[in-house]
Amino acid sequence: MxxxxxxxxxxxxxxxxxxxxxxxxxxxxxxxxxxxxxxxxxxxxxxxxxxxxxxxxxxxxxxxxxxxxxxxxxxxxxxQYVVPFPELTEDHIKELFPKIKKLNVPSLVDIAWSETSYISWNDPGANRKYIVTYIDGKLEGIIGHYHPSRQKSICTICHDYEKVGLFTSTIGGSLNEGTISRGNYICHDSNKCNQNLKSKNNLKKFVQHMQG
Incomplete structure (x- = not known):
């Protein structure tokens, strides 16, 4: 099987x-x-x-x-019958963020692919958070400013009560709107978020919303 x-x-x-x-x-x-x-x-x-x-x-x-x-x-x-997240290389990830010249990709060696719906890591020095996942079979990457919160709240991705931070992305709007900023609170710890995530539809909605 x-x-x-x-x-x-x-x-x-x-x-x-x-x-x-x-x-x-x-x-x-x-x-x-x-x-x-x-x-x-x-x-x-x-x-x-x-x-x-x-x-x-x-x-x-x-x-x-x-x-x-x-x-x-x-x-x-x-x-034994879980479809794992397709293993990625550092080059795959870098291709998703071509504008970031010095992208610090985390080690991919210890990732539990059979427990992962998305990959994410924090860059505290630049106040950024990166998210990589597959949406409808296509590899997608989003980047946003990230500010940890002092209080726990409901994560937009996994819908559990966890330590979160505000993830904000800026996208191009229409000629009249200029740029648009969109933000949601999501888990600080992406490993914990993956464990909590019981519907990939929530992740899909979040990524699509952030992409505009």
Whole structure:
């Protein structure tokens, strides 16, 4: 069986499995836990437009998560079928930002590609943040001014409550508008954000909004 689960789908399934696990821990009512199992499976199944019998069998095993051991084993099986983020080279990334003469690309060696929906890094010296991802199969890169916040808030990309910063990009508007600045609060730690990201649609909307 080939890989068929996107990274964000994998994190969504993990989140649903943990919810089911919490349900088993807090309720002894079999009718309640059975209903929760059915709801969990339906939510996970809704992620996919079409599944083979073999793929469906794997996905349906989310209903069998009763304790931490079950969860660990299930996540291990799932991860074998996650479609990883296509590995990039430093040259690939530099091509996305041709106007930046001295681009400090972070090390790509230790990136967990099977847990990554986008790559991002901070450049504190220039107050910048870079984001690289695939949108509809095309590699996209955006750059913005970045100012960390002292307070936690909801991240625009992952929609979780985390330490964030204001990401602002400037795009060219119409002749009458001139340039337009757009800003959103996003996670300071992109690794944490990737772990929280359960719908790539949120990432897609953010990138498209920043690009104008």
């Amino acid at each position: 080939n890989a068929f689960i996107r990274v964000d789908q994998y994190h969504f399934i993990k989140d649903q499995a943990h919810n089911l696990l919490n349900g088993h821990m807090t309720s002894n009512d079999s009718s309640v836990t059975q209903a929760l199992k059915s709801i969990t499976y339906e939510k996970v199944l809704a992620l996919f437009t079409e599944l083979t019998n073999e793929q469906d069998q794997l996905i349906s095993q989310v209903q069998q998560v009763h304790d931490e051991t079950d969860a660990i084993l299930y996540f291990s099986r799932l991860k």
